[in-house]
Amino acid sequence: MNQEKVWWKESVVYQIYPRSFKDSNGDGIGDLRGIIEKLDYLKDLGVTMVWLSPIYKSPNEDNGYDISDYQDIMDDFGTMHDFDELLSEAHKRGIKIIMDLVVNHTSDEHKWFIESKKSIDNPYREYYIWRKSKAGVEPNNWGSWFGGKAWEYDNASDMYYLHIFAKKQPDLNWDNPKVRDEVFSMMTWWLDKGIDGFRMDVISLISKVKELPDGDTHGGLYGDLAPYCIHGPNVHDYLKEMNERVLSKYDIMTVGEATGVTIEEAKKYAGYDSGELDTVFQFEHMDLTNGEHGKWSNKRFSLLELKKVFDKWQKGLKGEAWNCLFWSNHDQPRAVSRFGDDSHQYREVSAKMLGTCLHMLQGTPYVYQGEELGMTNVRFKSIDNYRDIETINTYNENVNNRGLQPEIMMDYIYHVSRDNARTPMQWDDTENAGFTTGTPWIKVNDNYKKINAKAQVNDENSVYNYYKKLISLRKEHEIIIYGDYELLSPEDENIYAYIRSFNNDKLLIICNFSKYIMNFEIPKELKGKEAKMLISNYPEEKLADNISLRPYEARVYKY
Structure with a gap:
């Protein structure tokens, strides 16, 4: 494939974590019929594709990422009939569905x-x-x-x-051709059903070094398996085979979760002529808050480092591959808590700024459920309130085996636990945020009375309606999708500004990542030229050569 215009580049993807989205039957667990209920909400928002986290049969050791039957639906979520109805109803509304493909491992109950x-x-x-x-x-x-x-x-x-993850998640042996036959047959079955593609879980890990040597302990208890599992010896051969036998036969979109991916590796996985996948997720910007305990940290990111990462990927893939744009997902903390300011004063304005900064870059943007409302991280008082196996295991290991103070570990959990993204979707201000009439599988964030969809849908100044406008602008202006990217003021520690260029048009995007008033000078090439403001998260002010940006202000001008 070359760099032609294709539908998935022009899409906006909304990720649904079904367990936490909407419960239709009062058992406290989100389900497929709950998603069907909310399709009109998604259509109104303007998204054109939904990525469903796993809905397959599973004993739920890792919330569905441990699959016991790839061609059946988890009892908690409903039936295959419910899925068929969801697919049909989504398609009626112009919304495509991509499924989560989890084939590095299965459940031990498969x-x-x-x-x-x-x-x-x-x-x-x-x-x-x-x-x-x-x-x-x-x-x-x-x-x-x-x-x-x-x-x-x-x-x-x-x-x-x-099992490189939980002990109930044994790794598949991809070196066995029969395993590949089984996986490709299953994928074909789903595609023949009419789904529109796959998000591929930890797909960069499917090929292991045959000798399985010891890993460097880095002074810890266990050896590091990463060098022997990430981008293993046959991963590209197996994905080329997958493409040839399955993917190339359908008009679909594929995105690989490529842990540890570099620019050069990304081109192998998802270069226009790679014959493997359409796109990959890279996680470099997620690693900017890592500390001495890896991801478990309360460290704040550096905007200089963030700009370096985005700049590298925007330029590195130019003309050769396509970027995935995201602030959050089911494995990451809430965007506004991590990259913005979730205080009462600045939550809304910083959530809008983050949306602007991301959606104006080149690539396909992903909205994680609740991001369009500015939902925040949660601070449960006790580890007993958490449900995520990674969070619980890491707490026990660090506190009970390594002597880390419980309050320090809990602070890390408040910052980066996967459960931050998994608290129930906040639909309204009734009990349990309108998510369920029963007892939710995980507690609702206490701030649901202030932050919820019902309060925002009809408020023209809400985060929701700001995201709705961002998404509609993408449909109106090709420059947002296909324009070239140029970073401005790379050494500015508070402002992320860049230019997009397409044909004879230019966009100027200016985002203040601080709670202070910051001055920004318009680049020489644009001074004195007429411009239209496409979107801003503050009341519009007249364009001048020197702009005084208010806290977390974002502006987009079209020249």
Whole structure:
């Protein structure tokens, strides 16, 4: 594929985490019929595609990312009939549906793994990564990304299986052609059903180094498996095969979650002529708040570093691949809490500024549910209120095994726990934010009476209606999608400003990332020229050569 105009470049994707979106039957868990109820809300917002986090059959060790049947629906979420209705009703409204494809691992309750455990001679044994113990201990020293060891012992066969995430998530052996046949057959089944593509979970991890050597412990308890799992030896061969056998046969959109991806790797995965995927998620801007305990930190990002990351990706993929634009997802904290200011004074204006900054870049923007309302991180008082397996395991490991003070760990959790994004969607100011008539599976954020969809949909100055305008501008102005990108004032610690150019038009985007008044000088090439303000999060002021930007102010001018 070359750099032609295609529909998925022009889309705005809305990510739904079904468990937390809308409960239709009062059991406290969001479901497919709840999503159907809210399709008109999504149509009104203007999004053109929905990415559904996993809805497949699952015992829910990792909230659906542990799949026991790829061709059935989780009981909590409804039935395949409900899914078919959702797909049909979404399509009627011009909304496409992409599914989460989770094929690095399955659940240990998947029929393949149940068979695999029966004996070393079972035909399904080679569907997973089994190894003999080494001198009576694990095959290597790898630590799981969810805490603890990456190997689980099976008494019956005196062998271990690999799980780079939870022990109930055994890794598939992609080196086995039968595994690839099964996965490709399943993908074809869903595409024949009429879905519009896949978001591929941790797809950069599917190929492991065969020797499985020990990893560097970096002074910790376990070895680092990343160098032997990320962008493994056969990952590109397997994705080319997937494209050839499945993806190329459909007019769909694919996006890979590519942990540890670089510009050069991104071009291999998603270059216009790569023959693999359409796009990949990169996470460099998510890592800017990392500290001595990895992601578990209360560190504030640096705008200089953020601009460097965005600038690198905007320029690095130019003409060769396409960017994915996002501030948040189901694995990340809330955008306004991490990159804006979630205080009462500046939450709304900074949420609008973040939306402006992201949606005016080149790439396909993703809106995570509640981001369009300016939903914030949550501060539960006790670890007992959290549901995320990664959060709970890391708390136990750091507090109970490593002696970290509980209050320090809780502060880290307040900043970066995945549960920040998983509290129920705040629909209105009634009990449980209108999410459920029952007891929600995870507590609702206490601020739902002030921050909710009902209060915002009819308020023309709300975050919701600002996002609605951002999305509509994208449909009206090709320059927002296809324009070239040029960074201004790279050394400014408070202002992110850039220019987009397309044919004879230019956009000037200016975003103040601080709570202080900041001065910005219009670039020489634009001084004295007439401009129209496309959008701003403050009442409009006259354009001047020197602009005084108010706290978290964002402006977009078209020349």
